[in-house]
Amino acid sequence: MQSSFTPRQWAIVLLIAAVQFVNVLDFVIIMPLGPLLADALAISEAHLGYLNGSYTAAAAISGLLGSLFLDRFDRRKALAVAMGGLVLGTIAGGAAVDLPTLMLTRVVAGAFGGPATSLAFSIIADSIPVQLRGRAMGTVMGAFSLASVLGVPAGLWAAETFSWGAPFLCVGGIGFFVVLAAIAFLPPMTGHLDNRRQQVGFRALLSRPIVQLSYLMTAAVMTAGFVLIPNIAAYMQLNLSFPRELIKYAYMFGGVMSLVATQLGGRLVDRLGSFRVGAVGTTLTVVTVYVFFFRPLSEPPAWAVYLSFTMFMFANGLRNVSYNTLTSKVVEPEVRARFQSLQSAVQHGAAAMAAILSAQLLSKGPRPADWPGTTASILIGMSTVAAVCMLMSATIPLLILVVEGRLTPHATVLAPVAADRT
Numbered sequence: 215m216q217s218s219f220t221p222r223q224w225a226i227v228l229l230i231a232a233v234q235f236v237n238v239l240d241f242v243i244i245m246p247l248g249p250l251l252a253d254a255l256a257i258s259e260a261h262l263g264y265l266n267g268s269y270t271a272a273a274a275i276s277g278l279l280g281s282l283f284l285d286r287f288d289r290r291k292a293l294a295v296a297m298g299g300l301v302l303g304t305i306a307g308g309a310a311v312d313l314p315t316l317m318l319t320r321v322v323a324g325a326f327g328g329p330a331t332s333l334a335f336s337i338i339a340d341s342i343p344v345q346l347r348g349r350a351m352g353t354v355m356g357a358f359s360l361a362s363v364l365g366v367p368a369g370l371w372a373a374e375t376f377s378w379g380a381p382f383l384c385v386g387g388i389g390f391f392v393v394l395a396a397i398a399f400l401p402p403m404t405g406h407l408d409n410r411r412q413q414v415g416f417r418a419l420l421s422r423p424i425v426q427l428s429y430l431m432t433a434a435v436m437t438a439g440f441v442l443i444p445n446i447a448a449y450m451q452l453n454l455s456f457p458r459e460l461i462k463y464a465y466m467f468g469g470v471m472s473l474v475a476t477q478l479g480g481r482l483v484d485r486l487g488s489f490r491v492g493a494v495g496t497t498l499t500v501v502t503v504y505v506f507f508f509r510p511l512s513e514p515p516a517w518a519v520y521l522s523f524t525m526f527m528f529a530n531g532l533r534n535v536s537y538n539t540l541t542s543k544v545v546e547p548e549v550r551a552r553f554q555s556l557q558s559a560v561q562h563g564a565a566a567m568a569a570i571l572s573a574q575l576l577s578k579g580p581r582p583a584d585w586p587g588t589t590a591s592i593l594i595g596m597s598t599v600a601a602v603c604m605l606m607s608a609t610i611p612l613l614i615l616v617v618e619g620r621l622t623p624h625a626t627v628l629a630p631v632a633a634d635r636t
Contacts, residue, residue, distance in 0.1 A: 218346070219342070219346065219349075219350075222401070223341060223342055223346075223350075225399060226337065226338070226341050226342075226400065226401075227338065227341075227342070227350050227353050227354060228353075229395060229396055229399055229400055230334045230337055230338055230354050231353055231354045231356060231357045232357070232392045232395065232396075233293065233297060233330065233334050233357075233392055233396060234331070234334055234354050234355070234357035234358070235357035235360055235361055235365070235388075235392075236297070236300070236301075236385065236388055236389040236392050237297075237300065237327050237330050237331060237334070237357075238357050238358045238361045239361040239365040239366075239369070239385050239388075240300060240304045240323055240327060240385050240389070241266075241269060241327065242358070242361055242365075242366060243361075243365065243366060243369045243381050243382075243385060244262075244265050244266060244269075244320070244444075246366050246369075246370055246447045246461055246462065246465055247369070247370070247373060247378065247381065247447075248262040248265075248444075248445075248447050248448050249447060249448060249451055249458055250370075250373050250374075250378045251265075251316070251378055252448075254377075254378045255310070255311070255312050255313060255316065255378075256312070256313075257313050258578055261313070261573055262444060262445065262448060262573075264313070264317065264569070264570065264573055265313075265316060265317060265320055265444075266320075266440065266444040266565070266566075266569040267565075267566045267567075267569040267570040267573070268317040268318075268320045268321050268324065268566075269320040269321070269323060269324035269327070269562075269566075270324060270440070270561075270562040270563070270565040270566035270569065271321075271324070271562065271563070271566040272320070272321040272322070272323075272324030272325040272328070272562075273324040273325065273327055273328030273331075273558060273559075273561075273562035274328065274558075274559045274560070274561075274562035274563035274566060275325070275559070276324070276325040276326070276328045276329055276558075276559075277328045277329065277332060277555045277556060277557075277558035277559030277560075277561075277562060277563075278555070278556065278559045280328070280329040280332065280551075280555040280558070281416065281551075281552045281553075281555035281556045281559070282416070282552075284329065284332070284333065284336075284551040284552065284555050285548065285549060285550070285551040285552050288402050288403055288404045289333055289336060289337050289340070289403035289404075289551065290337075290396070290397070290400045290401070290402055290403045292329070292333055292551075293330060293333045293334065293337070293396060293400070294393055294396060294397050295326075296326045296327070296329040296330035296333060297326070297330050297389060297392065297393045297396065298326070298393055299322065299323075299325065299326030300323050300326040300327045300330055300389060301386050301389040301390050301393060302322065302326075302386075303319055303320070303321075303322030303323030303324075303325070303326060303327075304319075304323050304382050304385050304386040304389065305382060305383060305386035305387075306319040306322065306382075307319040307320065307323065307379070307382040308379030308380070308381075308382035308383045308386075309379065310379075324562065328555075328558045328559070328561075328562050329555065329558065331554075331558055331561075332551060332554035332555045332557065332558040333551065333554070334354065335351075335354075335538070335542060335554050336550045336551045336554045337400075337403055338350050338351065338354055338542070339542040339543075339547070339550055339554075340403060340547055340550065341403075344543060345484060346484065347484070347539055347542055347543065348479075348480040348481065348482075348483035348484035348535070348539045349480045349481055349484055350480070351480055351483075351535055351538050351539045351542065352476045352477050352478075352479055352480020352481065352483075352535050352539075353476075353477070353480065355476040355480075355531070355534060355535050355538060356473050356476045356477060358469075358472060358476070358531075358534075359469045359470070359471075359472035359473030359474075359475075359476055359527075359531065360469065360473065361469070363465075363466050363469030363470055363473065364469075365385070366462060366465040366466070366469070367462040367463070367465060367466045368381075368384070369381035369384065369385070370461070370462040370465075371462065372384055374459075416552070419545070419549060419552060419553065419556075420556075423620065424544055424617060424620040424621070425544060425545070425553065427613065427616055427617050427620065428540075428541050428544050428557070428617050429556070429557060429560045430613060431537060431540075431541075431610065431613035431614060431617055432537070432541065432557055432560045432561055432564065433560055433561075433563075433564040434564075434606050434607075434609050434610050434613060435533065435534070435537055435610055436560075436561050436562075436564035436565045436568065437564045437565075437567070437568045437602075437606045438499070438568075438603050438606035438607040438610065439530060439565070439568070439603075440564070440565040440568040440569050440572075441568040441569070441571055441572045441599055441602050441603050441606070442503065442507065442572070442599055442600065442603045444569050444572065445572055445576060445593065445596070445599065446523070447461055448593060449507070449593055449596055450464065450519060450523075451589065452578075452589050452591055452592045452593050453510070453592045453593055453596060454510065454513065454514060454519060455513050455589055456516070456519050460516065463520070464519060464520055464523045464524075465523075467520050467523070467524045468523045468524045468526070468527035468528075469527065470524070471524040471525070471527050471528040471531070472527040472528060472530065472531040473531075474528065474531075475495070475527070475528045475529070475530075475531025475532045475535070476531045476534075476535045478532075479491050479495070479531060479532045479535040479536060480535050480539070483535060483536050483539045483540075487618060488536040488537065488539055488540040488614050488618050489536075489611065489614050489615045489618050491532055491535070491536040492532070492533050492536035492537060492540075492610060492611055492614040493611040493614070494532055495529050495530065495531070495532030495533030495534075495536060496529075496533050496607050496608070496610050496611050497529075498525060498528065498529035498532070499526065499529040499530060499533060499603075499607050500604050500607050500608065502522060502525045502526045502529055503526070503600050503603050503604050503607070504600070504604060505522060506522035506523070506526065507596055507597070507599070507600035507603070508597050508600040508601065508604070509597075533610065536614065537610070537614060540614060540617055540618055541557060541617075543621055544617070544621070571602070572599050575595045575598050575599050575602075576593050576594065576595045576596065576599065577593075577594045577595060578591050578592070578593060578594070579591060579592065579594045580592075
């Protein structure tokens with residue numbers, strides 16, 4: 215049994231990690247930029263969730279459409295097209311003049327970013343054997359951590375030094391070179407086409423109980439995360455009176471802990487299974503959300519904010535690597551892109567609804583007289599948002615346990631699909 219990556223597998227994993235770095239950075243950069251965008255484009259902080267909602271809604275629709283045809287193409291070529299569209303949408307975001315135009319560019323980015331994610335995970339599942347899948351997923355998901363450690367602080371610095379649009383141009387420029395590298399160095403990914411005649415139909419795929427449970431698990435994970443995540447930067451600045459110039463350091467420290475979590479979690483998933491790792495991550499998430507968002511101090515010291523945020527990022531890293539590794543084992547290779555595309559639709563659809571729900575639950579109001587702090591306004595309703603996050607999080611370990619228990623034998627012994635046809 216293979217116990218480590220071959221040089222070719224390492225190259226594929228690192229290139230897909232680079233693709234995910236751009237994809238994730240394009241998505242997460244909106245969150246810490248929220249206060250700057252609110253000032254520059256006259257957007258209410260309570261409505262920032264609509265920016266994430268527009269991106270994720272577009273990604274959900276494109277995921278549904280992509281499930282109809284993505285398995286018919288070389289995954290490398292399809293990934294290049296998806297990443298190219300993402301880059302164009304991101305660059306256009308830097309030219310937005312108000313909330314509607316910025317939302318339009320986020321729709322374009324999301325429409326291509328959703329399929330890019332599903333194709334990236336399909337390539338990893340096609341190329342890496344099951345016994346190393348957790349490690350590979352941990353490395354690829356480390357892109358989220360690097361986006362927080364390097365990308366978000368750099369993006370905030372560029373916004374503060376030049377303009378709010380500078381981060382969009384920077385992310386688009388990096389994405390352009392990553393697309394070129396993926397085209398040049400990824401091998402043709404056509405092994406799944408060998409069994410194309412055996413592909414499972416759309417209805418047959420959705421009729422499988424394990425697929426339904428997997429999508430339910432995905433929806434729970436995304437709802438728990440994105441009812442809260444888009445509002446963290448504004449919450450820290452308004453409710454906790456945390457200085458805006460220090461937010462980039464919170465994301466940097468949190469990104470370091472998330473990187474530790476994905477690398478550690480990936481190896482632990484290969485050894486212990488997804489349920490145990492996911493249960494630990496979920497427990498830490500619920501505790502952190504309760505302390506930091508549901509029952510917070512009105513003006514905590516900076517070290518307490520850093521500690522709470524880094525623990526939240528660490529917990530989410532453990533939970534996410536466990537569930538993503540598990541979903542990579544649910545279906546056979548020839549229908550994997552279809553499954554991943556539908557999963558992308560579920561992911562982004564749930565994230566969109568969660569972001570929009572949080573925008574509906576939150577409002578901006580005056581700071582109560584008995585609340586110490588330096589800002590005149592606060593976000594009202596964060597305790598309700600935190601309660602939704604905790605309730606959804608509590609369902610995740612059970613869903614992971616049920617899905618893991620229903621895996622068919624192919625999920626534990628199947629060799630990776632050949633990367634190319636020669």
